[in-house]
Amino acid sequence: MEEAGREKEVVTPGEVLGKASDVRAGRGAYVAPHNNLVYASLTGFRRIVSPPPDSPDQDQRPTVEVTHHKAHGVIPEPGSVVLARVTKVMAKMASADIMCVGPKSVREKFTGIIRQQDVRATEIDKVDMHLSFRAGDIVRALVLSLGDARAYYLSTAQNELGVVSAESTSGATMVPISWTEMQCPLTAQIEHRKVAKVGG
Amino acid sequence: MAGKPGTNPTTYSPSMATGKTRTPIFKDHDVDWVRPDGRGFHQCRPAFFRTGAVNSASGSAYAEFGNTKVIVSVFGPRESKKAMMYSDIGRLNCNVSYTTFATPVRGQGSDYKEFSSMLHKALEGAIILETFPKTTVDVFALVLESGGSDLHVVISCASLALADAGILMYDLVASVSLSSLGKNLVIDPVLEEESYQDGSLTITCMPSRYEVTQLSITGEWSTPKINEGMQLCLDACSKLAKIMRSCLKEATSTSQE
Amino acid sequence: MEYVSPEGLRLDGRRPMEMRQIRAEIGAVAKADGSAVFEMGNTKVIAAVYGPREVQNRSQQMNDKALVRCEYSMANFSTGDRMRKPKGDRRSTEISLVIRQTMEACILTHLMPRSQIDIFVQVLQADGGTRSACINAATLALADAGIPLRDLVTSCSSGYLNSTPLLDLNYVEDSAGGPDVTVGFLPKLDKVTLLQMDSKLPIDIFENVMQLAIEGCKAVANYIREILLENTKQLEYRRGL
Amino acid sequence: MVGLSLGEKHFIQGGIAQDLRSDGRKRLTYRPICVETGFIPQANGSARVRMGATNVISSVKAELGKPSSLQPDKGKVTIYVDCSPTAEPMFEGRGGDELSMELSVALQRCLLGGKSGAGAGIDLSSLIVVEGKICWDLYIDCLVISSDGNLLDALGAAIKAALSNTGIPRVNVAVGASGDQQPEVDISDEEFLQFDTSNIPVIVTLTKAGRHYIVDATSEEESQMNSAVSISVNRKGHICGLTKRGGAGLDPSIILDMISVAKHVSDQLINKLDSEIAAAEADEDES
Numbered sequence: 012m013e014e015a016g017r018e019k020e021v022v023t024p025g026e027v028l029g030k031a032s033d034v035r036a037g038r039g040a041y042v043a044p045h046n047n048l049v050y051a052s053l054t055g056f057r058r059i060v061s062p063p064p065d066s067p068d069q070d071q072r073p074t075v076e077v078t079h080h081k082a083h084g085v086i087p088e089p090g091s092v093v094l095a096r097v098t099k100v101m102a103k104m105a106s107a108d109i110m111c112v113g114p115k116s117v118r119e120k121f122t123g124i125i126r127q128q129d130v131r132a133t134e135i136d137k138v139d140m141h142l143s144f145r146a147g148d149i150v151r152a153l154v155l156s157l158g159d160a161r162a163y164y165l166s167t168a169q170n171e172l173g174v175v176s177a178e179s180t181s182g183a184t185m186v187p188i189s190w191t192e193m194q195c196p197l198t199a200q201i202e203h204r205k206v207a208k209v210g211g
Numbered sequence: 212m213a214g215k216p217g218t219n220p221t222t223y224s225p226s227m228a229t230g231k232t233r234t235p236i237f238k239d240h241d242v243d244w245v246r247p248d249g250r251g252f253h254q255c256r257p258a259f260f261r262t263g264a265v266n267s268a269s270g271s272a273y274a275e276f277g278n279t280k281v282i283v284s285v286f287g288p289r290e291s292k293k294a295m296m297y298s299d300i301g302r303l304n305c306n307v308s309y310t311t312f313a314t315p316v317r318g319q320g321s322d323y324k325e326f327s328s329m330l331h332k333a334l335e336g337a338i339i340l341e342t343f344p345k346t347t348v349d350v351f352a353l354v355l356e357s358g359g360s361d362l363h364v365v366i367s368c369a370s371l372a373l374a375d376a377g378i379l380m381y382d383l384v385a386s387v388s389l390s391s392l393g394k395n396l397v398i399d400p401v402l403e404e405e406s407y408q409d410g411s412l413t414i415t416c417m418p419s420r421y422e423v424t425q426l427s428i429t430g431e432w433s434t435p436k437i438n439e440g441m442q443l444c445l446d447a448c449s450k451l452a453k454i455m456r457s458c459l460k461e462a463t464s465t466s467q468e
Numbered sequence: 469m470e471y472v473s474p475e476g477l478r479l480d481g482r483r484p485m486e487m488r489q490i491r492a493e494i495g496a497v498a499k500a501d502g503s504a505v506f507e508m509g510n511t512k513v514i515a516a517v518y519g520p521r522e523v524q525n526r527s528q529q530m531n532d533k534a535l536v537r538c539e540y541s542m543a544n545f546s547t548g549d550r551m552r553k554p555k556g557d558r559r560s561t562e563i564s565l566v567i568r569q570t571m572e573a574c575i576l577t578h579l580m581p582r583s584q585i586d587i588f589v590q591v592l593q594a595d596g597g598t599r600s601a602c603i604n605a606a607t608l609a610l611a612d613a614g615i616p617l618r619d620l621v622t623s624c625s626s627g628y629l630n631s632t633p634l635l636d637l638n639y640v641e642d643s644a645g646g647p648d649v650t651v652g653f654l655p656k657l658d659k660v661t662l663l664q665m666d667s668k669l670p671i672d673i674f675e676n677v678m679q680l681a682i683e684g685c686k687a688v689a690n691y692i693r694e695i696l697l698e699n700t701k702q703l704e705y706r707r708g709l
Numbered sequence: 710m711v712g713l714s715l716g717e718k719h720f721i722q723g724g725i726a727q728d729l730r731s732d733g734r735k736r737l738t739y740r741p742i743c744v745e746t747g748f749i750p751q752a753n754g755s756a757r758v759r760m761g762a763t764n765v766i767s768s769v770k771a772e773l774g775k776p777s778s779l780q781p782d783k784g785k786v787t788i789y790v791d792c793s794p795t796a797e798p799m800f801e802g803r804g805g806d807e808l809s810m811e812l813s814v815a816l817q818r819c820l821l822g823g824k825s826g827a828g829a830g831i832d833l834s835s836l837i838v839v840e841g842k843i844c845w846d847l848y849i850d851c852l853v854i855s856s857d858g859n860l861l862d863a864l865g866a867a868i869k870a871a872l873s874n875t876g877i878p879r880v881n882v883a884v885g886a887s888g889d890q891q892p893e894v895d896i897s898d899e900e901f902l903q904f905d906t907s908n909i910p911v912i913v914t915l916t917k918a919g920r921h922y923i924v925d926a927t928s929e930e931e932s933q934m935n936s937a938v939s940i941s942v943n944r945k946g947h948i949c950g951l952t953k954r955g956g957a958g959l960d961p962s963i964i965l966d967m968i969s970v971a972k973h974v975s976d977q978l979i980n981k982l983d984s985e986i987a988a989a990e991a992d993e994d995e996s
Contacts, residue, residue, distance in 0.1 A: 021460040024374050025382030025419035025452075041339065041381070043420065050419070052339055052379040054459045079377065079463065086288050086343050118269065119289030121346075157345045160297040325814050328807070336957050381958075406779075410822070422958025426938070428951035429818045434968060437948060441961055497795050497855040498762030510750065514854060516795035539794050539801050544850040545752050545768035588794040588801070590854070592766065593749055 022051040028075045034059070039077030055079025085112040087121055087154045087163050094175070095123055095165065097148045103127050105144045106162065107152070122162040125152060129166035130205055131173075142191075142203035143167075149176040151207050173207035247403050248277065255387070255399040255447055260368070260458040262375040270376020274368035277401060278358025283369045285376040288346035301343040305331040305350045307365055313357045326362055329425070333366045333386060333415040336424040339379040348378055359401035363388045366415055371455050375462070382417035383455055384424060385448040389413075389440050391430060396440055398447055412437070414444040418452035421445075471629040471641055479640055480509075487624070487636040487684055490691055492604070494612050494699045502613025506605035509638060510595035515605035517613040520583035528584075533577035538568035538587040540602060546594045548639075567602055570623070570652045570662045574607075576616040585615060596639040597625050599650050603662070604688055611696055619654040620692055621661055624684030626651075626677050628669060633677045635684050649677050653685035713932060721933055725918050732761075732927070737974055739925045742866065744985040746874040747993045754875025756989070758867040760925060762857035764796075767849060767867035769875045773894065774846035776837065784836020784844035788816045789851070790864060796856040805853075811954075815861055816851075819912050819941035819950035820868065830909035830941075830949060831872070838880050843894060845877060858928040861939050865912035870986045872909060874993075876901030910943040910950070911978050913971040917959070922967060924974055938967050942975035 022028065028040055031047040037060065039053035051057070055077045062071055087093055087109055095107035109121040128135045130143050144150065151172050152165035167173045170190070179185045179195030179202060187206045188194045194201050250256070256277035265271035268284035275281075291302055307326040311317055330352065338348070350372070352365045363386035370384035390400040390408035397404055405411070410430020416423045428437065472478055482488070488509030497503035500516035507513075523529040540563045571587060587609070589602040603623035610617060627637045629646045642648060647669045652662025660682070669677065713721075724730045734740070740761035749755035752768035776783060790812040792805030800808070820830045836845040849871070851864050879900040883893040916926040916937045923930060931937075935957045941950040948968065953959070 021463045023383060023456045023459045024380040025417060026456070027419065039379070041379075043381075050381065052381065053377060054374050054463055056463075086346055088344075119287060121290050157297075157299065160291070160345075163345075324810060328811060328814075332954070416961075417958050420958060421960060423953070423961055423964055424958045426951060426953040426964060427818060428948060430822045430949070431943070432948040434948070434965075434972070437968065438965065441965070445961060497764065499797075499855060499857060500795065503795065503855075512749075514793075514795055516855075518798045541793060543766070543768075543793075543852045544789065544791060544848075545749055545755070545770060545852075548751060586794075586798050586801070588798070590793045590795050590852070592852070593751055 020057045021055065022057050022077055023054045024050075024052050026051045028057060028077075033072060035072045035074040037074040037076035039079070040075055049075060051077045053077045053079055085115045085117055087112050087117075087123070089154050089156050091154050092172075093123070093152055093154060093165065095150050095152055097144045097146050097150060100140050100144050100146060102140060105140055107150060107165065109163065109165075110149075123152070123154070123165040124158070124162045125150070125165045125167060129155065129164065129168055132168040135168075143205040144174065145177065145202070145204070147178060148174045148204070151175050167205055167207070170208045173205040175207050175209060177202070177204055246397065247401060252395055252397050253443060255451075256401075258451060258454055260371055260455055262371060262458060262462045268372075268376070270372045270374070270378070272368050272371035272375055274364050274371070276358070276360065276364045276399065278356055279361055279364045280355040280358075281352060281361070281365050281368050282355060283350060283352045283365065283372040285348060285350050285369075285372045285378065287348040287376075288343040288378070289349070291345060291347045297345065299344050301338075301340040301345070302347040303331060303335055303338060303340070303350065304347050305334065305352070305369070307352045307354070307362075309354045309357065313354045326365070329362060329427075330366055330369060333425040334369060334373065334384060337370065337380050337382055337384045337417055338373065339381060342379045348373075348376075357402065359403070359405050360388045360399055362386070363399075363413055363415070367451060367455065371459065374459055382420050382422075383452055384415055385418050385451040385455065386413065386415040386425075387444045387447040387451060389444055391432070391436070391440070396436070396443060398443055412440045412444065414441060414448060416445060416448050418449045469644065471634070471644060472632045478634065480638060484632050484634050485680065485683075487687060488638065490604075490688060492608055492692065492695045494608060494695065500609070500613075502609045502611070502615070504605050504608035504612055506601050506608060508597055508601050508604075508636065510593055511591075511597055511601045511638075512593040513589060513591050513598065513601040513605045515587065515589045515602065515609040517585065517587050517606070517609040517615065519585035519613070520580040520615065521586075523582065523584040529582055532581050534575070534580040534582075535584045536568055536572040536575060536577065536587070537584065538564045538571065538589070538606075540564040540567060540589050540591070542591040542594065542598075546591045563599060563602065566599065566662065566664070567606060570603055570621060571606055571610065573661045574618045574621040574654060575610065576618060579616050585610075594639070596637050596642040597650075599623065599664075600625050600636075603652055604692065608692060608695065611692075612699070619656045620689055620696075621652055621654055622685045622688040622692060623650060623652045623662065624681050624688055625649060626681035626684060628673060628677050633673070633680050635680050647674075647677070649674070649681050651678060651681040651685055653682055653689075655686050655689040713929065717929075718933060721930060722919055725921050725923055725930070730923065730930070734925075736921055736923045737970070739978065739981070742981060742985055744866070744870045744982070744989040745992075746870055746986065746989040752871075753877060754871045754873075756867050756870035756874055756986075758863050758870060760859060760863050760866075761927065762855055763859060763863045764855035765851060765853050765860065765863045765867045767851045767864065767871040769871050770848045770850070771845045771875070771877050772848065773838070773843055773880075773896075776841060776844040780833075781841035782837055783833040784846065786821060786831055786833065786836075786847040786849065788820065788849045788868070789813055790816065790853065791851065792853045792856075796853050812851075812853075812860060812864060815939060815952045815954075816864060816868065816912075818952060819861075819865065819910065819939065822949065830943065832905065832908070835905075838894065839882055843880075843882075856928065858931045859914060859925045862912050862914050862925060865910075865941065866982055869906060869909045869911065869982065870989065872904050873906040873986050874990065875904055877904070878902075908943055910941040911975050911982060912939055912941045913975050913978060914939040915967045915971055915974075917963075917967075922970060938964065938971075940968060940971040940975075942972055942979075944979055946972050946976075948972075 028049045031042045036049045058076045060074045093109045094111040095109045097107045099106045104126045106124045130138045155164040155166045158164040183197045185193035259275040261273045264273040265284040271284040273282045366386035389412045390397045391410040415425035491507040493505045496505045497516045502517040600623035627634045627648045647667040650664045743759040745757040748757040749768045753771045755768040757766045790809045792800040794801040879897045881895040915922040916934045937954045939952045
């Protein structure tokens with residue numbers, strides 16, 4: 012319904028993008044319940060995305076989005092996969108600083124914790140935190156919940172999740188050799204980790 | 212009066228809603244008020260906005276209304292302080308401060324706390340707080356020079372800075388204040404007029420949704436006068452919002468090129 | 469200055485062994501679990517008790533007994549000349565501590581482990597003996613809240629001016645600089661839980677003065693008991709018993 | 710503050726929609742107001758106001774001071790509200806400061822008028838003793854003892870009652886003091902001047918819950934509000950101040966509608982309050 016030339020139109024928060032009966036609100040847009048209009052909530056370029064023709068639901072309204080490179084810094088939400096650096100390992104949990112949410116790096120500091128029962132999927136009560144993580148490890152984890160006032164709850168209980176990069180005691184980056192072990196290329200010493208399955 | 216809206220986006224003047232021109236009747240000398248900067252009663256000061264004034268902030272804006280100059284920076288959303296209770300919606304933290312040279316008397320003024328809480332109330336309703344649970348957005352406003360109507364400049368400027376930071380908002384927030392001097396309603400008062408005012412009316416609104424987020428009135432007002440004052444302010448707000456929008460659009464298009 | 473006239477009357481017309489008029493009222497704060505107003509002459513104090521409830525600050529939680537907390541504050545208009553004191557000055561902190569320790573001693577804290585009891589006392593008017601009035605008000609409020617107590621702790625002060633022991637000092641007598649003994653007393657157990665004195669006093673006179681304060685405490689205890697009985701009767705009556 | 714279950718919320722909202730609130734009131738009915746004057750004998754004037762479980766004390770203290778150089782013909786009035794932790798454990802320590810400040814600012818805005826003093830409920834020029842030299846500084850201190858919603862209206866009523874209870878000593882200025890010298894004054898302890906309180910506005914807070922407005926909301930009802938508008942109205946029906954609380958936006962026409970409702974309600978409230986104050990004064994004189 013929109014011609015291509017108008018795709019570059021810049022909108023600012025509060026501008027009307029269309030009627031809720033005609034378009035769906037995507038990112039950077041919202042529907043006001045009192046008058047059923049779709050408004051922009053971001054500054055940026057308006058884009059109309061047509062629904063995939065094979066979409067299962069009956070709703071064939073196009074989605075209107077507002078995109079801009081300067082959207083606010085990403086924040087972790089439940090379900091997002093994050094990269095975090097382990098800062099402290101305790102008997103029952105490890106705390107980590109979240110560095111990336113999905114492909115984007117965060118602008119501000121967010122803390123997360125991996126509890127003992129969230130390290131792996133099986134035999135969760137036999138997990139030894141010190142044989143799973145070491146301070147300084149880079150971990151890929153899933154945000155379980157917003158957690159408490161202090162930290163987000165993270166989980167590594169999947170094959171693809173866990174330590175992706177770690178340094179050995181001698182300072183070299185270790186090579187994963189199994190899902191529980193990593194080896195130092197210099198000293199051939201083996202250390203225990205909850206290793207993530209990367210690639211393949 | 213300044214030019215028609217649209218032709219000259221940096222000055223604006225609301226037209227009277229009723230359409231008839233008001234001829235103030237000056238019965239006694241006190242009422243005969245000539246504005247110090249020679250504006251019409253219903254004419255705002257020239258407004259100037261610019262986004263991206265502070266590089267380290269997530270978003271920032273600078274605003275200048277006559278002599279009133281403010282700078283607002285927005286940080287976050289970032290992790291709430293440890294002492295805070297868990298909340299499933301975002302928090303807004305506002306702080307207004309003055310430079311020591313903002314006022315004619317050095318380092319004077321003590322109602323920042325009040326301003327901070329008013330800024331908070333004005334913005335809170337416009338931000339979609341649900342989009343950043345558990346985190347805080349900090350808004351720091353600094354009044355570089357105080358030239359009257361400081362708070363409403365701060366509010367408008369802060370909403371621009373929030374938009375610049377990419378915080379999801381229901382609408383921009385525009386704010387305009389008005390003084391009642393004798394029988395006259397004077398829009399966008401300067402410092403001198405503020406100190407003589409009999410009453411003031413400040414409106415903060417979301418112009419495109421046509422909703423008032425904050426309204427405060429001091430002094431004695433009759434209902435018709437409130438009507439007139441509100442109409443004038445709302446008119447001015449929507450014009451102010453146009454300037455703010457054009458500023459944002461300009462910034463976005465230039466950054467894209 | 470003469471605090472006791474030759475006829476044996478004090479500045480406000482009382483006899484040396486006479487207390488000021490006391491008045492108490494239960495249930496001034498509807499939302500609190502227990503509350504009371506206590507007046508001793510012109511001194512007027514309100515106390516509210518919240519709890520036992522969940523401990524707000526986890527690290528303070530105790531597994532074997534309840535946590536008792538107390539905050540004492542003075543209204544701006546409570547003293548003769550108006551002043552705005554910042555909250556939590558040294559004097560308030562000290563009195564908060566005194567009240568907390570006194571009340572903690574009489575609450576059966578071991579019956580309510582892992583819980584918290586908050587006592588807030590607010591001075592509406594200060595005319596000497598605020599410490600005592602606060603303790604009395606807090607006792608009533610705790611009793612109103614139904615918190616198990618060892619005994620009703622009551623308090624009264626006494627002093628020694630013009631070679632006469634005086635009961636229940638008012639502000640003028642209190643600021644005369646003479647000795648001032650505040651006693652907290654458990655009347656049924658016949659035990660002293662709080663004893664504070666400023667200035668100096670010979671041992672044998674001190675015993676007299678303290679005995680006088682204890683008598684005062686007993687009188688207060690009788691009055692408080694009456695008020696509580698009256699209140700209970702009222703409650704029974706309202707429930708149609 | 711008040712944790713309500715979904716069922717309770719529906720109950721309150723449904724009651725408001727049907728004009729029958731949880732405590733049996735209609736939407737625009739106040740709880741019974743109970744005024745007690747002379748509550749703090751040490752002050753120049755004081756009052757305690759109870760509206761249901763909301764309980765506030767207001768005291769007026771007058772001190773001689775120097776008028777500000779900007780307004781040499783006017784006295785000064787300061788309003789300060791303190792929230793006692795007895796009302797809410799949350800107010801412990803500095804916890805009540807934010808609310809205290811908000812209430813103080815709102816009361817000042819509603820009762821003291823514009824910067825030039827026009828529209829003020831309290832006639833500031835009546836506080837002057839010697840122009841430019843001596844004036845009365847009026848300190849109005851309020852204390853929230855117990856809170857169950859609608860604090861602002863209760864505080865406004867308490868201040869009005871306390872001011873009608875206030876007697877300011879007559880001051881005799883010694884003749885002959887000239888020039889820059891501070892004139893000598895003699896404060897009479899027998900003769901007291903009463904305030905004219907007929908101009909002091911009352912504050913009506915309309916709380917918008919759903920599509921309706923209610924007055925005198927309890928704290929349970931306040932937790933359901935979208936937004937609230939506090940309007941102070943004087944006997945002449947003029948608006949003396951207005952503050953909007955609560956973040957949600959309101960359509961301007963709704964605000965105007967709320968103003969007219971508030972004016973209507975204020976009429977009854979002023980009469981009710983005046984008769985309560987008169988009754989309380991009579992009570993005090995008897996005892």
